[in-house]
Amino acid sequence: MRQTILRALEQVYGNLVHMIAEFLPRFLVMLIIIVIGLLVAFVLKYILRALLGLTKLDRVSDDAGASRVLRMAHLPPMTELLSRSIFWVTWIGFILVGLSVLGVAGLQEQISRLFQFLPEVFVAILILFLGAVIANFLSRTALLAAVNAGHPSPKILSWSIRFVIWILAISMTLEELGVARRTAISAFSIIFGATMLGLAIAFGLGGQDLARKCLERYLGDTKKKEEKEPQPL
Amino acid sequence: MAEDVFLSDDLLRQLMSVGEVDLLVGMSSLHAANTVSHALDEIEESFQRNFVRQRVVIVNVGGGDNDEDSARAKGHDNLAEKGVRVPGITSLRTSHRVAANVPGSPSPGIALRTILAAADLLRARACAVVSPAASNLTPDSVANLLRPVYREKFDFVAPLYTRNKYQGLLARNLLYPMSRALFGWGIRELFSEEWAFSGRLAALCLNQDVWHEEAIQARPEAWMAISAMASDFRCCQAFLGEKSPVTKGLGRDIVEVLRQTVGTLFWCLETRQSLWLDSGRSQSVPTFGPAHELTSDPTDLDRHRIFEMFRSGVTELEPILSSILDPETHSEIKSIVSLEEGKFRFKSGLWVRTLYDFAASYHHAVINRDHLVQALAPLYRGMTYSFLAEHSDSSPAEMETASETLCGEFELQKPYLMERWKAKVEVKL
Numbered sequence: 001m002r003q004t005i006l007r008a009l010e011q012v013y014g015n016l017v018h019m020i021a022e023f024l025p026r027f028l029v030m031l032i033i034i035v036i037g038l039l040v041a042f043v044l045k046y047i048l049r050a051l052l053g054l055t056k057l058d059r060v061s062d063d064a065g066a067s068r069v070l071r072m073a074h075l076p077p078m079t080e081l082l083s084r085s086i087f088w089v090t091w092i093g094f095i096l097v098g099l100s101v102l103g104v105a106g107l108q109e110q111i112s113r114l115f116q117f118l119p120e121v122f123v124a125i126l127i128l129f130l131g132a133v134i135a136n137f138l139s140r141t142a143l144l145a146a147v148n149a150g151h152p153s154p155k156i157l158s159w160s161i162r163f164v165i166w167i168l169a170i171s172m173t174l175e176e177l178g179v180a181r182r183t184a185i186s187a188f189s190i191i192f193g194a195t196m197l198g199l200a201i202a203f204g205l206g207g208q209d210l211a212r213k214c215l216e217r218y219l220g221d222t223k224k225k226e227e228k229e230p231q232p233l
Numbered sequence: 234m235a236e237d238v239f240l241s242d243d244l245l246r247q248l249m250s251v252g253e254v255d256l257l258v259g260m261s262s263l264h265a266a267n268t269v270s271h272a273l274d275e276i277e278e279s280f281q282r283n284f285v286r287q288r289v290v291i292v293n294v295g296g297g298d299n300d301e302d303s304a305r306a307k308g309h310d311n312l313a314e315k316g317v318r319v320p321g322i323t324s325l326r327t328s329h330r331v332a333a334n335v336p337g338s339p340s341p342g343i344a345l346r347t348i349l350a351a352a353d354l355l356r357a358r359a360c361a362v363v364s365p366a367a368s369n370l371t372p373d374s375v376a377n378l379l380r381p382v383y384r385e386k387f388d389f390v391a392p393l394y395t396r397n398k399y400q401g402l403l404a405r406n407l408l409y410p411m412s413r414a415l416f417g418w419g420i421r422e423l424f425s426e427e428w429a430f431s432g433r434l435a436a437l438c439l440n441q442d443v444w445h446e447e448a449i450q451a452r453p454e455a456w457m458a459i460s461a462m463a464s465d466f467r468c469c470q471a472f473l474g475e476k477s478p479v480t481k482g483l484g485r486d487i488v489e490v491l492r493q494t495v496g497t498l499f500w501c502l503e504t505r506q507s508l509w510l511d512s513g514r515s516q517s518v519p520t521f522g523p524a525h526e527l528t529s530d531p532t533d534l535d536r537h538r539i540f541e542m543f544r545s546g547v548t549e550l551e552p553i554l555s556s557i558l559d560p561e562t563h564s565e566i567k568s569i570v571s572l573e574e575g576k577f578r579f580k581s582g583l584w585v586r587t588l589y590d591f592a593a594s595y596h597h598a599v600i601n602r603d604h605l606v607q608a609l610a611p612l613y614r615g616m617t618y619s620f621l622a623e624h625s626d627s628s629p630a631e632m633e634t635a636s637e638t639l640c641g642e643f644e645l646q647k648p649y650l651m652e653r654w655k656a657k658v659e660v661k662l
Contacts, residue, residue: 062598137601140553144607147549148488150542154549228535230617231478232403232490233424 023102030098037094045087052079066133089122124173131169135162152210160199167191240350244333248354251329255287256280256379257357259348261294263338265365269293272365273330279372280328284379290329292351294344296337342450345457352435359383360435361390362454364426367477369394374473378429381469381521388466389458390429391420391518394476395526398624398632399534401476402617403487405636408494411588412455414643415502415650417512418462420470421525423455424494427473434461448500451493459501463508472522488610496606499595510651515644527629540574540618546611553608557594559653562586566612579619581642587612589646593653 052058061067061078075081096111139162146154171188175181203211240248258276262269273291280289333347345362352360359382363370381387394401404422413419430438438460443449449456461468502509547554547570555563565583588609595605624632 059598062601067598140600140604143549144553144604147546148542148607148610150538150545228533228538229487229614230402230532230534230621231400232487232613233401233494 030101033098037091041087041090045083049083124176127173135165247331253356254290256289257352257360259292260363261344263296269365279375283376292331294333294347340450342453345453349435349439361429369474369477377471387469388431388434389461389468391470392425392427393470393472396476398527410640410643413515415509417515448497452497469519539614543615558590579616581639585642585646589650
């Protein structure tokens with residue numbers, strides 16, 4: 001009895017030692033990979049920051065209105081954001097590779113799934129970000145043009161443009177992520193179509209006078225309007 | 234040389250056959266088919282009357298071989314070469330004419346670059362740029378532009394005009410006082426279609442790497458004047474007579490004019506920071522002929538509409554203006570928006586601070602720069618309304634006094650701009 005217990009304990013101990021002996025090198029390899037990943041991520045971050053500084057990306061971002069969107073979202077400037085992103089993407093990549101070295105059952109499968117899904121997540125984030133920048137830029141362009149032309153409802157025009165672009169960006173993001181793909185496309189088609197139809201009916205039936213005035217203004221003689229303001233130069 | 238790259242073989246051939254010249258007059262004949270013949274006659278006559286012994290050339294920049302205007306200018310027979318003389322006048326030199334055809338529709342920047350390159354190659358001592366569409370183009374006005382450069386050794390000549398007291402308000406209330414306060418030279422017509430310059434200023438400007446810039450493409454003349462100031466070249470003004478009214482095109486569209494002129498002025502502030510951040514008080518510029526003159530002809534202006542566009546613009550653009558203006562300036566503007574039309578006045582101090590806020594925000598690029606300049610339009614309309622109401626019965630002398638006061642306000646508040654210019658951008662959510 002005693003011998004059996006001792007043999008079992010020896011076997012367990014042997015297995016434990018074997019497992020530790022097998023696990024420790026893997027763990028060390030994982031740590032080495034993570035540390036190397038950290039160094040590589042730092043190097044890539046500084047190289048990218050220097051390259052983007054040379055290309056004056058922040059100035060382009062300012063001009064496109066992207067910097068303001070970033071500020072509103074409490075995010076750093078474009079150059080800093082991209083260089084930090086490359087740091088984290090690189091390091092997380094190395095961490096996942098390191099974890100896969102451990103050989104834990106089930107974890108490898110989850111990691112490979114995550115790796116497969118990562119590009120779609122990045123593309124989705126990119127689509128949302130571009131959508132925000134484009135919506136902001138175009139809605140402001142429309143607002144300024146409408147105000148300076150004396151349009152009666154500039155904010156409605158501006159918000160309509162912003163709304164349509166956001167709807168488009170969100171539906172594209174959902175489609176990219178594969179979340180309720182059919183529902184997203186159908187919802188976009190219904191919302192967009194209904195909005196346009198509603199606007200057309202409201203403008204054509206509800207605002208006949210306004211429609212006539214607008215057409216007269218855009219298609220009529222502009223000379224009379226020009227004479228009402230002094231020549232600036 | 235740089236100009237060899239963009240000048241066509243045909244143009245180089247023409248310029249080589251001309252040789253060296255003393256005087257060069259350049260113009261862009263694009264969209265001026267009806268007036269180009271008249272302009273060429275006036276320039277030729279000016280040469281025959283005023284510059285009998287000088288070697289002269291007219292460079293006409295047109296829009297390619299298919300351009301009707303340049304074809305007409307090219308086909309217009311040279312009076313001097315044919316021996317046709319203005320009665321009682323004898324020129325001792327042959328007057329040359331060069332047609333520079335640029336592919337597409339040449340912008341003012343491309344046209345000027347071509348003229349500068351031609352002036353540089355021909356070693357011209359005095360050059361002038363004129364507009365064939367201007368109805369005030371006469372032999373005397375051409376001579377008045379060229380004479381200070383050729384005879385008095387000035388490097389840049391800006392025009393001066395007689396004009397209606399309600400016209401040119403952008404120049405009177407913004408471009409002139411602001412450029413005078415910041416750059417230190419009181420040039421009234423910084424943006425004009427007629428000006429003159431020396432050969433050395435042409436060479437200096439030609440060699441600068443700015444020709445791809447949007448500001449230079451649209452209105453290069455102010456940049457040229459500021460380049461002359463920056464290099465301590467001699468600048469002056471010459472009286473040319475009555476200002477031609479802008480009857481067509483974008484010259485009457487306030488937003489487009491703001492983009493071209495204020496956008497260029499802000500761009501010059503950005504690129505010439507060392508010049509104006511260190512410059513002291515403004516100095517007067519020598520003037521040839523009578524000073525700036527004003528007439529009081531009746532005009533058809535809808536003041537109520539101007540005021541309404543100011544009021545609605547400030548209200549609708551509130552989020553944009555809040556990111557451009559200092560909070561105190563913005564709140565003052567919002568408070569005057571609520572005033573009744575009859576009591577409304579845009580005080581000069583507030584106007585100056587508004588413009589300096591716009592200039593600083595342009596520098597910090599708080600929003601897209603083109604959008605920023607467009608957002609100035611409602612405020613400019615507010616100032617225009619205030620000016621029209623305040624000076625409905627003012628004499629030219631009173632208006633001149635008001636203009637001087639405004640210039641003084643711009644100079645007084647220059648430290649405010651410098652402070653905002655150098656400040657770090659605040660994050661506004």
